[in-house]
Amino acid sequence: MIWIALAAARPVDPASPQAKLTHALAELAARPEMLMSRPAFDGESTVRVVVECDGDCTIPGEELRWEGRVQARLAPAELLAVAALPGVRHLREPWIARPKVESEGLAEVMDLDWSAEGVDGQGVKVGIIDVGFAGCEDLSGSEVPSDYEEAFSLGAPESSAHGCAVAEVIHDFAPGAELRLASFGTDVELGVALQGMLDAGVDVVNASIGFDNVWHADGTSPVTVYADTVVEAGVIYVAAAGNENDNYRVGALSPVDDGPYVGIDGRYAILARAPGGTARVSFRWSEPFGEAATDLDLVLFNADDGRECGRSESPQDGDDNPYEEVYVEGCEEWVYASIYADVGTDVDGLTGYLYGYADLDEADLTGLQSLTLPGDCFDCVAVGAIVDDVATDYSSRGPSDDGRTKPEVVAPSNVSTASFGEGAFKGSSAAAPHAAGLLALWVDATKRHGEPLAAREWLLDGARDLGPAGDDDTYGAGAVAAGELPPEQCGCAVGTPGPLATLLVLLGLGRWRS
């Protein structure tokens, strides 16, 4: 391995044929089996190349010629030979034109065009934290900046193009902004990814992801603490509010007929969809995590034949989590979810939150308190989804579990991206980057780096009120809107570094090994 590395590091003679090939083509010449992975592979045995040459060079496989550039099809074995021909200066793969896809939400939000004033996000760093960025490389230089930075990869970054679609929307708004991408999959990895964003001095973080029903949505969950700590460090944090409004039943717990069943807001057989027979339902209640003393359990019954198909019976005796989850295959397409306890268990004063990973029956929905985490953060911006100024059915509603109005704002969904196609980027995932892109422009316009609370206040003040007059738990302050270009306020130099990362909450404390 060492010898291979040294050989690869040896400089190439600039006059040699190999030096006239792009790195990708030189690699292809050395390893013809890579042919099928090249974007310009023609499906047979050749790759399409552009040969830049002086004079009347003759190139095998020529297709077209224009002012010293010849487009040709060559087999990998021919690349070095063509590079060695007289007059040939350079071989590369052709640039492939793509139609620019722009989110329809851009025009909706930018009611006044700031770009004419030179505001395009230059000098602003935006961090995108997501579960995957598949396909971003192919969109580099068109839909996303050519110099975007992949900060680091945890989880499964190639599993989804979701983060790339987010990046596209932000780039539509702020084409001058630097984008820094970081993938993750779990709560701890989110903390590490956010620390990386702080170390890089980003101004804005967009996270179109969430954790559902695994902690309380009252600002205390670990991931919520991470988000609020990021804001405390001077970074604007934009969160998807969630798409969970079709998934929750929330309400006061009460015993049913002095029996073992416990009702949630009066219902104790809650119909949940189990696609393909896979049922996944979770239940938490309003005791503190780590201190639950009321032992409640969750059981699922097939909706048609009435047989039990799964149960969760974690003990709660004073130092446990108020949480049960059933994740089981082999059920019917719909199941009844029921909560039960030993007869006589006191549930007075407790609130229950039942969550179906697929949706619940419409009659069982409560239509409130359906935020994803960390959309319950105190100082971030949680963004719900609208289409034509109407909240989507699924867009998560507030309030937070401790009674704060949520989401902060709403923004367009069902928008177009190259990653997802025309009108196919849907959800609060799509809405959040509209707010993040606008806030990146605000930082550019005002030069107020490191002032996330001022940015949040400006965004909420300028939002276009929707729904009931004033703030509400569906639309928050309303739809994000650019309005008049805010004035530059601090006279800071463009590119003022963002906050330095010295956060004890996120910082690893180190450990000792035995």
Added chain:
Amino acid sequence: MFPLLACAPHPVEAPRVQERAAAANPAVATEGCEKLDPALWRAAASTDLAQVVLDITAPTLLPKLFEVEAETALSIQGRVPGDYLCTLAALPAVTRVRPPAVASPKVEP
């Protein structure tokens, strides 16, 4: 009133899960194991690697078998053979051993 009551088994008739788990794997009934999330009880009976999170209150000595993947001041994520889970749970600075919470993208089909 209850749509299933006539045909469904009474939910508390069967032994509860902790009793069943303790019968299958006496380790979960030992000291220290009370900080192990019930979702990991089955894993604790196996030597297969389990991906877990240790919620901690202070830096702590970890066995070499614990392969760290990511960490913050509050939590350490890593992989460890299942039969070491109770050993980890018994560490004084560890408040909970649990599966990682998994994020989902907030996109609609």
